[in-house]
Amino acid sequence: MTAAAPHARHETLGWLAVAIAVAVAAPSLVNGFAYDDLPLIVENARVTTLLPPWEYFVQSYWPAGGLYRPLSVWLLALQWKLGGGAPWIFHATNVVLHGLVTGLVYVLARKLMTPAWAAVTAVLFAVHPVHVEAVANVVGISELLCSAFVLGAVLMAVRGARDGFTPGTRLAVIGFGIFAALSKEQGFVTPALLLAAVGIACPPVRTTLRRVAPVAIAMTLLLAALLILRAAVLGGLAGDEPAAPLRGLAPTARMLVALGTVPDWARLLWWPARLSFDYSPPGYAVASAPGAIHVLALLLLVAFGWIAWASRNRAPAVSLGIVWIGIALLPVSNLILPTGILLAERTLYLASVGAVLATAGLAMAAADWMTSRLAGRAILAAVAVAAILGAGRSVARASVWRDNERLLHQVTIEAPRNYRAHRTLALHLDRQGRLDDAAREYRRSIELWARDAGVYEDLAILLDREGRDADAVMVLQDGLGVDPAAPTMRSKLYYIQATQGDWPAARATAAAGLALGDTMFASLVARADSALTAAPTSTITAQ
Numbered sequence: 122m123t124a125a126a127p128h129a130r131h132e133t134l135g136w137l138a139v140a141i142a143v144a145v146a147a148p149s150l151v152n153g154f155a156y157d158d159l160p161l162i163v164e165n166a167r168v169t170t171l172l173p174p175w176e177y178f179v180q181s182y183w184p185a186g187g188l189y190r191p192l193s194v195w196l197l198a199l200q201w202k203l204g205g206g207a208p209w210i211f212h213a214t215n216v217v218l219h220g221l222v223t224g225l226v227y228v229l230a231r232k233l234m235t236p237a238w239a240a241v242t243a244v245l246f247a248v249h250p251v252h253v254e255a256v257a258n259v260v261g262i263s264e265l266l267c268s269a270f271v272l273g274a275v276l277m278a279v280r281g282a283r284d285g286f287t288p289g290t291r292l293a294v295i296g297f298g299i300f301a302a303l304s305k306e307q308g309f310v311t312p313a314l315l316l317a318a319v320g321i322a323c324p325p326v327r328t329t330l331r332r333v334a335p336v337a338i339a340m341t342l343l344l345a346a347l348l349i350l351r352a353a354v355l356g357g358l359a360g361d362e363p364a365a366p367l368r369g370l371a372p373t374a375r376m377l378v379a380l381g382t383v384p385d386w387a388r389l390l391w392w393p394a395r396l397s398f399d400y401s402p403p404g405y406a407v408a409s410a411p412g413a414i415h416v417l418a419l420l421l422l423v424a425f426g427w428i429a430w431a432s433r434n435r436a437p438a439v440s441l442g443i444v445w446i447g448i449a450l451l452p453v454s455n456l457i458l459p460t461g462i463l464l465a466e467r468t469l470y471l472a473s474v475g476a477v478l479a480t481a482g483l484a485m486a487a488a489d490w491m492t493s494r495l496a497g498r499a500i501l502a503a504v505a506v507a508a509i510l511g512a513g514r515s516v517a518r519a520s521v522w523r524d525n526e527r528l529l530h531q532v533t534i535e536a537p538r539n540y541r542a543h544r545t546l547a548l549h550l551d552r553q554g555r556l557d558d559a560a561r562e563y564r565r566s567i568e569l570w571a572r573d574a575g576v577y578e579d580l581a582i583l584l585d586r587e588g589r590d591a592d593a594v595m596v597l598q599d600g601l602g603v604d605p606a607a608p609t610m611r612s613k614l615y616y617i618q619a620t621q622g623d624w625p626a627a628r629a630t631a632a633a634g635l636a637l638g639d640t641m642f643a644s645l646v647a648r649a650d651s652a653l654t655a656a657p658t659s660t661i662t663a664q
Contacts, residue, residue, distance in 0.1 A: 134227070134236050135240065142223035143216055143220040146515075147216060148520065149253075149522065150216060151523070152208060152522055154259060154524070154525075155523070156260075158260055161182075162197055162211075167180060171202040174195050177198075178191045186356075192266065193303075196262065197211070197259075208259065215255075215261060222272065224243070226246045229478070233322055233441065241481045244508050245480060247512075248515055251396070251469050253396070253518040256519075257518070257522040261467050266304035267301045267302075267305035270298070270304060271307075271314060274301065277290055279318055282319045282329040282333045295343065298340045302347055307468075364463050365574075366572070367459040368459075375409075375455055375459055376455075377411065377415060381406075381408030386464075394514075396466060396518060397466075398466075398531065398542075399532075400539070401463065403538055404539040404569075405464070407463065428443060436483065436486040439478070439482035441478055445478065540576070543563075544562070544576050550562060556583055556587055567580070571603065574600045574604035577599055578609060581597045582613070594617055601614065
């Protein structure tokens with residue numbers, strides 16, 4: 122047998138994993154736009170009108186402000202232009218990207234395992250049900266792009282650490298890292314991931330880390346400059362409104378909330394039998410005070426840490442997998458800065474690379490340790506069953522993201538007590554003109570969890586459109602009780618009161634905003650004073 126024959130067989134295993142990834146993701150090709158696709162794509166003029174690429178570098182990801190993903194937005198706009206707004210081109214792109222990432226996972230696993238076990242790793246990644254949200258929902262392209270670029274940077278760094286860096290290799294590593302960060306926030310941890318990969322996969326550690334350190338430092342400096350640009354565009358380092366349950370929490374309480382999500386991260390990575398498009402209270406508990414969930418989380422972290430350390434020599438894939446998960450989850454964990462979510466399946470796409478590495482690494486180590494051929498076959502059979510079950514779950518789950526109607530039908534099934542799920546359903550009904558049904562869902566959302574001022578604002582705007590000003594005023598006053606500093610809601614209340622001719626109430630509303638330090642209300646106070654002076658006892662209509 123020639124030397125080329127084993128190499129060809131190895132490539133066949135990799136391509137087989139890619140084919141499985143594409144086949145499992147293919148049912149999403151018939152999907153339309155759903156959930157965040159609507160505000161971010163269909164209703165977003167920056168996507169429906171293709172701008173020069175550089176213009177996206179000075180714009181936020183969300184049309185109303187928030188997050189910074191210029192490369193993702195530009196590619197969405199390019200696809201809209203090429204496909205005339207048809208959903209299929211977006212879904213086809215996501216399917217291809219998922220296949221690409223699966224192939225890169227195989228290449229990374231091949232650095233640490235035999236070809237057969239590397240293929241097992243890639244297949245487990247290809248069929249993982251937690252990926253469905255990222256692949257079957259169009260806006261998941263940011264997760265896919267980021268993961269592809271991160272893996273590209275890591276693989277080029279491993280090559281450079283083993284064989285020596287060339288100018289082209291250095292440029293590729295740094296370029297992939299920058300592109301990852303321009304696709305999604307998790308790309309900013311690329312230097313840490315490539316250092317972990319090189320340190321674990323490329324002994325001797327000191328020599329290889331010395332080789333890769335200059336590249337990692339250069340990338341870190343460029344990412345720091347990008348972070349400054351991002352902060353300038355967004356007006357702050359976080360760049361997004363914290364999720365409502367995190368607002369007002371002290372850092373210690375927020376960290377407890379983050380720690381409390383660890384068991385769910387672990388469950389979704391290793392036992393994703395139950396999936397949901399929404400994780401919010403009260404259906405999803407927010408643990409801001411010490412409790413049993415935190416003890417479980419700490420035990421899991423200690424166990425993972427011990428396994429990573431114990432496996433560093435005999436099963437390096439396990440060590441890298443666990444370290445990879447920790448690094449990849451850091452930007453979305455709410456530990457460093459509060460984010461706009463408590464938990465979301467799409468944010469696990471990059472972290473799941475580590476999960477399948479660790480899983481396949483443990484299976485390979487167990488198969489090698491067990492001398493019985495029957496035991497080895499039993500392990501392979503268990504892995505095969507897991508892959509088949511994962512594929513079936515992923516294929517079935519893709520149809521949930523077919524369109525908003527199908528997705529939001531799931532509210533009553535998987536998130537009946539999550540307030541954000543009902544708010545999302547209300548927004549959908551509002552778009553359809555079903556205003557009474559939408560108002561009912563907004564009120565249900567508030568009934569379930571009354572601490573998100575945005576829901577009050579949405580409901581008040583709907584009531585105002587229906588001409589139900591008195592009801593809108595009551596809702597806005599309740600909303601300001603939740604968040605007195607909400608400027609949009611306070612302004613809306615002012616203008617409704619002024620339109621009704623209730624200038625004393627309007628002045629009190631504006632004065633309260635001014636007292637809170639919002640100087641935009643100074644002119645509204647003056648306007649109310651002028652109206653009251655002109656006709657203090659009459660009904661005055663705002664002009």
